[in-house]
Amino acid sequence: ASVVFNSISGLDFPINQIEVDLESLNLYKTDLVMPNRINFGLGIGKEKKWFVGSEITTIEGYETDKNASDLIKNFHTRNALQCGYCTPGMLASSIEYIEQGNPADRELVKQHISGNYCRCTGYQAIVDAICTTIEKRQN
Ligand code: FES
DSSP, X not given: OEEOOSEEETOSSOGGGEEEETTTTEEEETTSSXXXXXXXXXXXXXXXGGTXXXXXXXXXXXXXXXXXXXXXXXXXXXXXXXXXXXXXXXXXXXXXXXXXXXXXXXXXXXXXXXXXXXXXXXXXXXXXXXXXXXXXXXX
């Protein structure tokens, strides 16, 4: 079984060439004779209904997103990343939180990013970066 996505940003080939093998949870570039395995960081299980027709933004997709550039800069300046393993998920959750118009409230930020686990930073710097971004946008 496989799921075909409408779009995935940050990839250098058309989305209509992408499908996900639900058994192995791998993305494949389907126009190649030998499928090109791409690391897939989402645990999608068998819940393909969640993803059919979905739009996915990868961390590479945020590099060119003007709405994310100040947040990414603040992640760097506030030391909100170390190994970077959690950073794509943290940024995606942060961008969602900010775009919903939420306040720079540390407790609300913690609740919003609570589905992401960071083994390195202790979270305070991540919350700092998110709150700093919101406060600077308001000024
Ligand atoms: Fe290493 Fe978050 S920076 S897990």
